[in-house]
Amino acid sequence: MTSAKYARRRARIVACASVSAKCIEVSFRQAQVKPDVAASRCSVPVGALSRQCRFRSVGSRDDRSVRRRQTPRSRGPRWGPLRRRRPTTVHAQQLDLDAFGGVEAEPPRVARYAVNEAMIRNWVEAVDDRNPVYVDADAARATGREGIICPPAMISTWVMNGYRRWREVQALREAGQREDFAYSRLMSLLDEAGFTSVVATDVSQRYLRELRPGDRITCFFTIDSVSPLKQTALGPGHFVTLSKRYVDGDGVPVAEEDFRLLRFRPANKDG
Numbered sequence: 001m002t003s004a005k006y007a008r009r010r011a012r013i014v015a016c017a018s019v020s021a022k023c024i025e026v027s028f029r030q031a032q033v034k035p036d037v038a039a040s041r042c043s044v045p046v047g048a049l050s051r052q053c054r055f056r057s058v059g060s061r062d063d064r065s066v067r068r069r070q071t072p073r074s075r076g077p078r079w080g081p082l083r084r085r086r087p088t089t090v091h092a093q094q095l096d097l098d099a100f101g102g103v104e105a106e107p108p109r110v111a112r113y114a115v116n117e118a119m120i121r122n123w124v125e126a127v128d129d130r131n132p133v134y135v136d137a138d139a140a141r142a143t144g145r146e147g148i149i150c151p152p153a154m155i156s157t158w159v160m161n162g163y164r165r166w167r168e169v170q171a172l173r174e175a176g177q178r179e180d181f182a183y184s185r186l187m188s189l190l191d192e193a194g195f196t197s198v199v200a201t202d203v204s205q206r207y208l209r210e211l212r213p214g215d216r217i218t219c220f221f222t223i224d225s226v227s228p229l230k231q232t233a234l235g236p237g238h239f240v241t242l243s244k245r246y247v248d249g250d251g252v253p254v255a256e257e258d259f260r261l262l263r264f265r266p267a268n269k270d271g
Contacts, residue, residue: 095193097186097226097238105183105221105242111158115150115215123154150211155246155255159219182223186240187263195237195263206256217254220245224258237264 113119117135124134129151132139137147172179178188190196211217227239244257 095189095229095238097189100182100186100223101225103182103223105223106179106181109159109161109219109221111217112162113158115158115211115213115217117148117213119157120148120150120154120213123151123157145210147212150213150215152207152210152255153205155205155207155211155217156219156244156257158217159246183221183242186223186226190238190263194265197234197237197264197266199234199262199264201239201260201262203257203259208253208255211248211254215254216249218247218249220247232262232264233267234262235264235267237262 121135123129124131131151133143133145133149134140134151135148140146140148172184173187173191176188178184222243222245224241224243225239226241229236229238240261240263242259242261244259245253246255246257247253
């Protein structure tokens with residue numbers, strides 16, 4: 001080893017020893033222990049102390065800021081332990097809506113138009129249903145049917161009131177008025193309590209016979225149930241379940257449906 005390299009190595013060792021001695025001296029003052037006791041507890045070689053001088057020491061509360069600077073950062077998660085989310089406060093007002101369960105929702109709806117081929121074709125083109133029995137009479141007869149049939153899922157469209165009726169209902173809501181049937185009273189009561197937003201959540205249908213052009217549908221609505229106040233991701237609200245029974249012109253049942261919606265108060269408007 002040349003004299004220059006030996007000198008540089010000796011200088012590094014002296015520098016490390018000096019830094020280590022200063023670290024030990026600081027730790028002595030922080031720990032407030034006798035030097036001989038602290039030295040007896042320190043069994044790390046001098047050459048390694050320069051790399052481990054940032055160790056924890058037991059001291060007073062005033063030394064925490066010093067120890068924090070001398071302690072290396074943990075390699076664990078930076079965000080710390082998960083905090084338990086506080087329960088969301090539900091609106092204090094509890095509505096008694098049990099009286100609406102099982103009552104007729106509104107007068108029966110009679111389809112404005114009989115089942116017809118034009119509306120069937122518009123429907124299947126809108127949903128891209130390529131089943132030929134809905135538009136091709138020959139294909140339908142080849143399956144043993146008398147002619148084309150109506151897509152079963154189309155059942156509710158025949159009794160929809162249309163946008164003019166929808167605008168009339170919205171105008172009544174804005175004026176704070178209600179119509180003289182149970183469903184309108186229920187919706188008005190929910191509006192007054194602040195549950196003014198609505199979203200359909202699910203629907204299930206059971207088909208009892210196929211519809212053919214010429215059938216005229218009537219639907220009977222019943223309020224099956226209204227849930228207690230629920231806390232949802234959209235906000236607090238009530239689930240309303242409607243039971244619908246569809247019959248043809250002779251009163252023969254053709255389909256049944258359970259339709260559920262949520263009337264809710266948006267979360268950002270709660271309070």
